[in-house]
Amino acid sequence: MTNNFSESEERQALRREVAKLAGKYGREYFTEKARSGGKTTDLWLEIGKNGYLGINIPEQYGGGGGGIGDIAAVCEELAAQGCPLLLMVVSPAICGTIISRYGTEEQKQRWLPGICDGTGTMAFAITEPDAGTNTHNITTTARKDGDEWVLNGRKIYISGVDEADNVLVVARAEDARTGKVKPVLFVVPTDSAGFEYNVIPMEIVSPEHQFTVFMDDVRLPADAIVGDEDGGLVQLFAGLNPERIMAASFSTGLARFALDRAAAYAKERVVFKDAIGSHQAIAHPLAQSHIEIEMARLMTQKAAALYDAGDDLGAGEAANMAKYAAAEAACDAADRAVHTHGGNGITQEYGMAGLLVATRAGRIAPVSREMILNFVAMHSLGLPKSY
Numbered sequence: 001m002t003n004n005f006s007e008s009e010e011r012q013a014l015r016r017e018v019a020k021l022a023g024k025y026g027r028e029y030f031t032e033k034a035r036s037g038g039k040t041t042d043l044w045l046e047i048g049k050n051g052y053l054g055i056n057i058p059e060q061y062g063g064g065g066g067g068i069g070d071i072a073a074v075c076e077e078l079a080a081q082g083c084p085l086l087l088m089v090v091s092p093a094i095c096g097t098i099i100s101r102y103g104t105e106e107q108k109q110r111w112l113p114g115i116c117d118g119t120g121t122m123a124f125a126i127t128e129p130d131a132g133t134n135t136h137n138i139t140t141t142a143r144k145d146g147d148e149w150v151l152n153g154r155k156i157y158i159s160g161v162d163e164a165d166n167v168l169v170v171a172r173a174e175d176a177r178t179g180k181v182k183p184v185l186f187v188v189p190t191d192s193a194g195f196e197y198n199v200i201p202m203e204i205v206s207p208e209h210q211f212t213v214f215m216d217d218v219r220l221p222a223d224a225i226v227g228d229e230d231g232g233l234v235q236l237f238a239g240l241n242p243e244r245i246m247a248a249s250f251s252t253g254l255a256r257f258a259l260d261r262a263a264a265y266a267k268e269r270v271v272f273k274d275a276i277g278s279h280q281a282i283a284h285p286l287a288q289s290h291i292e293i294e295m296a297r298l299m300t301q302k303a304a305a306l307y308d309a310g311d312d313l314g315a316g317e318a319a320n321m322a323k324y325a326a327a328e329a330a331c332d333a334a335d336r337a338v339h340t341h342g343g344n345g346i347t348q349e350y351g352m353a354g355l356l357v358a359t360r361a362g363r364i365a366p367v368s369r370e371m372i373l374n375f376v377a378m379h380s381l382g383l384p385k386s387y
Helices: 009-036 041-049 068-080 086-102 105-117 232-238 240-268 280-308 312-340 342-346 354-364 369-380
Strands: 122-125 141-145 148-159 166-174 181-189 195-200 210-221
Touching: 009 041, 009 068, 041 105, 068 086, 068 240, 068 280, 086 105, 086 122, 086 148, 086 166, 086 232, 086 240, 105 122, 122 148, 141 181, 148 166, 148 181, 148 195, 181 210, 181 232, 232 240, 240 280, 240 312, 240 354, 280 312, 312 342, 312 354, 312 369
Parallel strands: 122 166, 141 166
Antiparallel strands: 141 148, 148 210, 166 181, 195 210
């Protein structure tokens, strides 16, 4: 039986299947790959082969024809099994959505099937060293040269460039008519001349790496532009609600993983006469996390439902709230999981401490909690703009 407050049978079945698949790999597989410099390619390709990777992309391009709520469920269940795949957020959800919405028929045929089956993963490059959260300060420029475009600039904290065939790059181009600059989206092959990237050493335990990207006179054909040359901002924002919804699911999945491990440990660990989970000082924080996670999951499902129903404005508010709530819940759950494990919580063997950094990233990226609070203050409460 379904009602407005529970997901469809189909979605629940999808969650079970993804959890089962990811459970075959598990956290130990994920951390072993991360620490040895390996990749989770076999897991990625198996997700693709089963049709889960492009579940939000139209069927005629190899996808499942589902919505953002479906791909978010896949992302959450992977993370809940200890395999949080950041490229799920980037490739099918951001790039897949933007190309599905604004790409030409030829572009969709060229790029979407590879995004769906995992053989043509696409990264996304917006963040810059000197722009940070302020997208208006992007300095990567695109200028026309005959039939071609020439890109110059730098990007930072770009996920998975080494695993991607192409990168969807946000650049600025000058409008020939008005002289004003506007954002334009380009698909750039990672093997292009003048395109270089360096890995950024991170404290996060993950096989997916972050990169600084350098573009020095990268030449692109006219059909590298995704969408209308004049409508860049609208097209860019089309990927941002899915990004926030996916980031929320990434966080709630990690939070569930941390809480599951903590609860299991609290049931078994005996220090005085009973299992430590019988003590309220241990039980109450874990119960509190369960409540916080479920509230964040509900808001994430609301955001996805609004987005899939075409309510971009309502989805924007809900997606920001979901992302905020999920990151807070995840940070608290990871901290409580470490504390429940005591000294074991900071060993590699139990794998809890690494979650502190992984969950903390959710408060910073893809948009900081402060910028979400600015959004809610302005758009939900009607307060004057602060920046």
